[in-house]
Amino acid sequence: MxxxxxxxxxxxxxxxxxxxxxxxxxxxxxxxxxxxxxxxxxxxxxxxxxxxxxxxxxxxxxxxxxxxxxxxxxxxxxxxxxxxxxxxSQRLRALGAPKNVNIAALPSVAQLLVVAWLPAMRDAVQGVQVSVTAMEEAPNLAREPFDLSLFFELNPKQSLTGLDALIPVASPSLVAGFTDLEAFMSARHISDQSWAQDWPRWFEAVFPDQIYSGSGPSYSLFSMAVEEAKSGAGILMAHRSLVAPLLKSGALVVAMDRPVPIDLALVLERSPISGESPVVDALVEVIETLV
Amino acid sequence: MxxxxxxxxxxxxxxxxxxxxxxxxxxxxxxxxxxxxxxxxxxxxxxxxxxxxxxxxxxxxxxxxxxxxxxxxxxxxxxxxxxxxxxxSQRLRALGAPKNVNIAALPSVAQLLVVAWLPAMRDAVQGVQVSVTAMEEAPNLAREPFDLSLFFELNPKQSLTGLDALIPVASPSLVAGFTDLEAFMSARHISDQSWAQDWPRWFEAVFPDQIYSGSGPSYSLFSMAVEEAKSGAGILMAHRSLVAPLLKSGALVVAMDRPVPIDLALVLERSPISGESPVVDALVEVIETLV
DNA sequence: TTAATAGGCCTAGAAAAACTGAGTCTTGCT
DNA sequence: AGCAAGACTCAGTTTTTCTAGGCCTATTAA
CATH class of the missing domain: 1.10.10.10 (Winged helix-like DNA-binding domain superfamily/Winged helix DNA-binding domain)
Structure with a gap:
């Protein structure tokens, strides 16, 4: 008792x-x-x-x-x-620390796009701490503590860039040497491990009557593949939206101007509570301007 | 990294x-x-x-x-x-173990009323395990794992017994000796510690022009006070609904038939999910019959 | 003013919960 | 039969959570 x-x-x-x-x-x-x-x-x-x-x-x-x-x-x-x-919990975090914003993104998106946007973001929302977390799967924004997410989705209703396309890219100096298709095909074909099928896929779409026979290294991180391509190590089969900033800056150029559309598109999602946050509004605007 | x-x-x-x-x-x-x-x-x-x-x-x-x-x-x-x-959680418990029913009640209610109902309850819902937990405050039935609760409430809209009343009770042998008011007042006045004001309150209502001067032991459990009264130790100032079964059985008798109404009433509440449970329905019926 | 009190704060140590890692078992597939 | 995937178990460890007891502050009563 x-x-x-x-x-x-x-x-x-x-x-x-x-x-x-x-x-x-x-x-x-x-x-x-x-x-x-x-x-x-x-x-x-x-x-x-x-x-x-x-x-x-x-x-x-x-x-x-x-x-x-x-x-x-x-x-x-x-x-x-x-x-x-x-x-x-989301609401508590957002109201308690309105000066902290968490962005979730695919590793490649984080390294190739978000990093490039950060200066403009910092500029737009001064005094705000923007954190970026790379992950393979889009988090559930209703549950996990992120304000924005950037991931590829299959045929989304709305997207930042429209449907994406595969496009072979390489360093300017390498491309200069491509005099014919054979030179193009015998170069090293760089790819990302999780998108290993992109080279055959692209080839089949562009040359439907031929068998793909190229080869080259693959990397587990798309950004490593990009670095290799930038340093002239070979041709990278890229998603156009991911390398757009590099094409613009000239660090990479299109190796063969035959983009192949794919049914993925880059989607920016906001957490359900972000409607209350002017800071997130400002960041979304920056992203939509820069993309 | x-x-x-x-x-x-x-x-x-x-x-x-x-x-x-x-x-x-x-x-x-x-x-x-x-x-x-x-x-x-x-x-x-x-x-x-x-x-x-x-x-x-x-x-x-x-x-x-x-x-x-x-x-x-x-x-x-x-x-x-x-x-x-x-x-x-409530729903999980109720659906997973429909043969277990938990009742929460004030200690005094549990010991004086619920215990008396248990045989009839067992009879009405055979094979069901009825557990009774005594506590001072009514639990939140939307949150805590109880199916029914029995507590006193202030002026409730609905109650089992209607508004309660204070009534002095004692063992039959003791009451037999009360020839006049003085004998009544000089007997030992038993009370419950958490209802220590009941004696003065009753006295003031019944004899508004006199000062209460009785005295006697108080107990932290109302059921202890009841035991004392049953064994002839004095007059207990009781809540009528709690001693009703004892008055009926003759174990206690009214010592002075001047009930004083109070604004408390015994309330039976059902958990929000109990609507899905025929077992709880049956128990409620038993209670409403016996009270 | 002083004492008493109630409620929250802090810290060390203790207790309990949660987690891991490695091995086992079952079953569907080839 | 052999393999692979996924869940289970169990001991040991790590991490979290809790308690006890003293401290501090502000309110209330004397």
Whole structure:
């Protein structure tokens, strides 16, 4: 008999979040990625939650998991709840530190475009601290602490640049030596590892009746490939929107003026709360001017 | 330079919950009570949150705290968010373990009324585990894992019993000896510590032109006072709704039939999600029959 | 003015929670 | 059968969170 008797307690919030994430993404591994922990940690949270509510939430399949009926019937509630938590947190951050702005961008976008815009940005919003975080996947702006995101999307309704195009680029000195197609094809063909298919794709579109046979190094970071191309190491198959500033400055030139349209486009998204922030408004305007 | 670069992270959920609680209740101490931790723990959460959003959320006053403008402007968002979390958790519990029902009640209500109802309850919903938790304050049924609560409220719109009344009760043998008012007044006047004013209050209402001068022991638990009264130790100034079953059974009798109405009434509340539960429906019916 | 009090703050140490890492198990695919 | 993917488990570790107790300040009462 205790003085302050133990009450039946609520489930730990972190376990609830793990459930929501795993249920929404359809797997512990994906949830682990989103939450920046290991899959084992997620499994433990879920297990705890299942013990708390005395019922299984997932059916364990060989690959991945699937929700039980119970899991399905509460998922929507938890999505709503954590959306609300994320929204409130975003708002707290934005109101509390209006002089800090976080931008999320694909690594290549961050290094090739955003960096170039930063001076103008600083100019437009003085005294504001603009942070840029590179990541592979666009964050959920309703949940994570970013004000703006810049990612490629498939056939978006709205985009900064319109649909993108593949275009081969190289250093001016290298291009000067391309007297014929053979010279072009036998040069080193630089590419980005995550866009390794761009060279064959472009070639097939431009020379539909021929087989692509070029070769060359690939880099895990697009900006490394760009550096190599700038130093004359070969021809880079680039996304036009990413190298536009370099083409403008002359650091790179088009190696063969046959752009091939692709269905990706660069999209700028604003967090739901950014409407309240004149600072973000100003930054968006700078971006739209410079792009 | 790390492979998985650290992202700006969301604030810890527990810190957000501490903020919400402290802001809603208007103090760290109250929040500590609600969260079942010490005030220091709450203070640390708040401090962390203030560091995270780079701005103070509370103004520290000598007694208690008050929200800053920033705190005020995000409180509503967090209330909504944690209401949603609580609702989802409640629903998970109710759907996952529909055979467990939790009732929250004032200690005196639990010991004098609910205990008496339990056999009928068990009968009405067989195979269901009914747990009763005694507490001083009504829990927030939208947040905490209870299906029903039974507490006294000031002038409620709806109640189980209507407005309550103070009534002096004692064991039959003791009452038999009360030949006049003096005998009544010089008997031991038992009371509950948290309702210590009930004796003077009753006396003033019944004998407006006299000064109350009785005395006797008080107990921190109303049910202890009841036990004492049953064993003939004195006259207990009781709330009529609480001793009704004992008056009915004859264990206690009215010592002077002058009930004094008070503006409290016993209220039964259901959690927002209990509408989905036929088990809770059945229990409510049992209670309304027996009260 | 002084004392008493209530509430928040701080810090060290303790307790609890969460996380990792490595190995296991299951199952679907080739 | 062999492989791969994903989830599970468990021990050990790291990190977070909590408590206890003393301190400080402002209000209230005397």
């Amino acid at each position: 205790s003085v302050a008797p133990p009450r039946p307690s609520l489930p730990p919030l972190n376990a609830l979040r793990a459930f929501e994430s795993a249920a929404r993404l359809g797997g512990f591994k994906q949830a682990a990625g989103e939450l920046n922990v290991t899959a084992g940690a997620v499994a433990q949270h879920i297990k705890f939650l299942e013990a708390w509510c005395c019922a299984p939430l997932f059916e364990r399949r060989a690959k991945g998991v699937s929700l039980t009926v119970l899991g399905q019937s509460v998922l929507a509630d938890f999505e709503r709840a954590f959306d609300a938590v994320g929204f409130a | 790390s492979v998985a670069p650290p992202r700006p992270s969301l604030p810890p959920l527990n810190a957000l919950r501490a903020f919400e609680s402290a802001a809603r209740l208007g103090g760290f101490k109250q929040a500590a009570g609600e969260l079942n931790v010490t005030a220091g723990a709450v203070a640390q959460h708040i401090k962390f949150l203030e560091a995270w959003c780079c701005a103070p959320l509370f103004e520290r006053r000598a007694k208690g705290v008050s929200l800053t403008v920033l705190g005020q402007s995000v409180l509503a968002d967090f209330e909504r968010a944690f209401d949603a979390v609580g609702f989802a």
